Amino acid sequence: MSTPTAPMTDHDLLTWQRAFITALEQPDRHLPGIEAAHQGRLDVYRNNVWASLISALQDAYPVTRQVVGERFFAALAHDHSRRHLPESPLMMEYGAGLAETLHTTLTTLVEHRQASVAQLPFYAVDLARFEAARLTAYHAADAEVLAPARLAQLSPEAVMALTFLPHPAAGLLRLEHAIFEVWQRHQHEGASLEGLDVARPENLLITRPVLEVQVTVLSEAAAWLLDLLLAGESLADAAAMLADVHPEQDLGQLLAPLLASGVFLAPD
Numbered sequence: 001m002s003t004p005t006a007p008m009t010d011h012d013l014l015t016w017q018r019a020f021i022t023a024l025e026q027p028d029r030h031l032p033g034i035e036a037a038h039q040g041r042l043d044v045y046r047n048n049v050w051a052s053l054i055s056a057l058q059d060a061y062p063v064t065r066q067v068v069g070e071r072f073f074a075a076l077a078h079d080h081s082r083r084h085l086p087e088s089p090l091m092m093e094y095g096a097g098l099a100e101t102l103h104t105t106l107t108t109l110v111e112h113r114q115a116s117v118a119q120l121p122f123y124a125v126d127l128a129r130f131e132a133a134r135l136t137a138y139h140a141a142d143a144e145v146l147a148p149a150r151l152a153q154l155s156p157e158a159v160m161a162l163t164f165l166p167h168p169a170a171g172l173l174r175l176e177h178a179i180f181e182v183w184q185r186h187q188h189e190g191a192s193l194e195g196l197d198v199a200r201p202e203n204l205l206i207t208r209p210v211l212e213v214q215v216t217v218l219s220e221a222a223a224w225l226l227d228l229l230l231a232g233e234s235l236a237d238a239a240a241m242l243a244d245v246h247p248e249q250d251l252g253q254l255l256a257p258l259l260a261s262g263v264f265l266a267p268d
Helices: 010-026 034-062 060-070 070-083 098-111 124-139 148-152 156-158 179-185 221-229 235-245 251-261
Strands: 171-175 201-208 212-218
Touching: 034 060, 034 070, 034 124, 060 070, 060 098, 060 124, 060 179, 070 098, 098 124, 124 179, 124 201, 148 221, 148 251, 156 235, 171 221, 179 201, 201 221, 201 251, 212 221, 212 251, 221 235, 221 251, 235 251
Parallel strands: none
Antiparallel strands: 171 201, 201 212
């Protein structure tokens, strides 16, 4: 007569789930409590998990993959997925930290003297940040944007007293390289960076006011103004600080393209 198996408690289940996650993270790790004949099934499942994570990264970073090359990106994606398991069941949210993994990888190659800084595409780190920001904007929550016509209904005093909330899809990137044109050129086959000063710093405003992601290249003054407004400064206070730092700039000319891009959330 066989001995009845004791029911699994919540603590037992949690312990087993943690052991299962650990087994997924380590290729040679066996999962306690399952028959040896079933370990092969775990290997198949584990390989499918890694393959799906790498595939998600390839889909999320197509231009970064083109720039660094297929073999390098495959190794990079493999390394990143081993170090960073998904924190959300939504695969569209996976891979936001790939730029940091790429920077660490390139830096390590330089430190180990396997390549020089000039030989490696360090600008691809900014490119990965840009592609991640575009993906975040694309999947952000829908919300009504603040239309310029809404401000026209207010008195000048009321407009200057306003503070603004960022639209869920809005983001400002301050990059060390001219990434937007790099990305644009790689939308076509046989992309070339000839004649492009990649080392030129760039401020990119990424928004999605309706269906399509939009990218606006901002001047330093416009990016500086937007930083202040996104930090919660009133328009009057931001204008005063703008006059101190960029006295040659006109507030209205800087604000108009920001409003047109849909960067701010419409008030209730």
